[in-house]
Amino acid sequence: MRNKNSFMSKLAVLSVSLVLTSAGSINGALPLIESGLKISNTEMELLSTAPALSVVIFVLLSAVLADHIGIKKTIALGLLLVGVAGGAPMLLQDYSVILASRFLLGAGFGLINSLAVSIINVLFDSEPNTKATLQGFRGSAENVGNATLTIIAGVLFAMNWHMSFAIYLIAFPILVLFWIFAPEVNTEPKTGESAETESQFNLSPTVWIMAIFALLLVMMFTALSVRFSSMAVAIKGENYNA
Template sequence: MDNKKSIVTKLAFLSVSFMVTSAYAIQGSLPQLKAALHITQTQSEYLVTTPSFAVMIFVVLSPLLQSWFHISDKKIIMLGVFIVGLAGLVPMFVSNYGIVLASRLVLGAGYGLYNSQAISMISVWYEGNERAQMLGWRAAAEQIGQATTLFIAGLLLSSFGWRQSFLVYALAFLVLLFFAARVPDDSKVEAAEEKEEKQEAELKEAVEGEDKGKISPVVYLLILFAFLLVVDYVGMENRFSGVAVAIKGASYTGSSNFLSLMLIGATLGGLFYGSIKKVMGFGTVYFGLILMAISNFLFAYGASHRSFVMLVIGLLLIGFPLQLVSPLIFNLLPDLAPANRQPLITSMILIGFNFGAFFSPTIAEWTNHIMGQPQAGLSLAAPFVPYGIGLLVIALIIFIATRRQAKKN
């Protein structure tokens, strides 16, 4: 039965994207995890970012595994969600940092197995405006999922302790049952194969019939740009709970609530990006970078002056401008490489974002070390002053580069 237009079926499609950002659900528990496992600040932050490393690997491996074992999109998605649920619950039962870290790596493998398939399956099932709408809702589902899992994990932390905060990953099994029951397993395989063959033929024709061209060096700058943006964003997410505990006291467990609210700002940034860009044009990037810099300065000021209000304002502000700047990166890509290289450079940008998330703890640690600041307490906010300055320098470099290019033209 073709019930793809059913609202329940659409919700089932979107439910798997609801879990894909749940790696960040434990950010509010980091101070408690650090104390319980007797680990450093950087080690605790890697519990959040390590899944990003596995995602990068399994996003590439997933279609290969499907091809080798002839697994449908629906089944690979179900396998990925099952792994997320299973690996996510492991830290409830162990106290060894190595095992917990390994479980987080497996968690990332689960995300990587199904993330791209959740997008491609929508592309096969839906067309035109309905497809665009579903893909937009999918992106929103990620933000809502991260906010919701953060909130639930925070409630579990404050009520039962850090171990029970990992119980939030049991939601993956509910998502698995909902998806399995409501999404048919025909998944339009034949249509997908025909579409793939058509795309391959068009690609071959494009390669043979046009100048292959070169990838603009600007792409590599955008990869670095994406890397730095996420280093800053994820770094602030990871360190907020530690700084909040330093201000409010060791018994404070309310960080997850504010981390959830931060994602509302990110969602609004994505929703209003099109309208703001229509008014400001390329100036959107300057607007976004300046707002991100201000959020960094407010966050650092809140820590240095023990002002919890300023700390929270800095946190809540950063998501909105990130969602103004990051879409602009992808919008620039069509002009920076020929059509046959677009999938490649898009993947390169995505890897830049994921590397930024993964290495964020180390970059923050290095920054603390360079500044002569300890990796603890209020000093956890020290890196955000140079981060803010760096964002303003990037904005200035982009401004000078674009002015020079305009003069040449």
């Protein structure tokens, strides 16, 4: 078993989060996609938001799958889906097929989403300081990854809108890094853990209120992100790189 405290092991675990929030990183290309595919504004925006639906579904399925094949293999499968489905529109011209690939992209994100947190919690359960530090870095990795991939998508957009989807190919080197250096994860419950886990599901009303607030916040940011490119192009002209 690899040393979980080595720099490369920690980097491998954290690198997974770099792609987690990148579903909207291609939003700047949406107006050109609309004109290129000759689709409606609603259909265009659906390309950006479709991954969110499959994320919800596959977040729920990821725990079941992880119980059967393990956390590491489930995350690896999610990264593979992100790379293949995310990069597929580079070669596609049909709207329905591109929409299906975006749905599969969300499925990949869903398989990774909760497990990116869980793998840190399981590996460093006996080291609370390290666990807290890595969870902080993991959250930062999401924002850094989103910002970086959005910038790269904008640069690639200068070639054509298809190339914007090349940002998801980063999932392949992350997959290699993760598979080689991430330790295997033992998910067998410890003695007395079942009762403790059961008690954790008794959530207080405050938690539910915070969850609803978080949901509204994400919805607002998603709406702003999807509409911004269309507004920018309407003001600056159709060739403007939003």
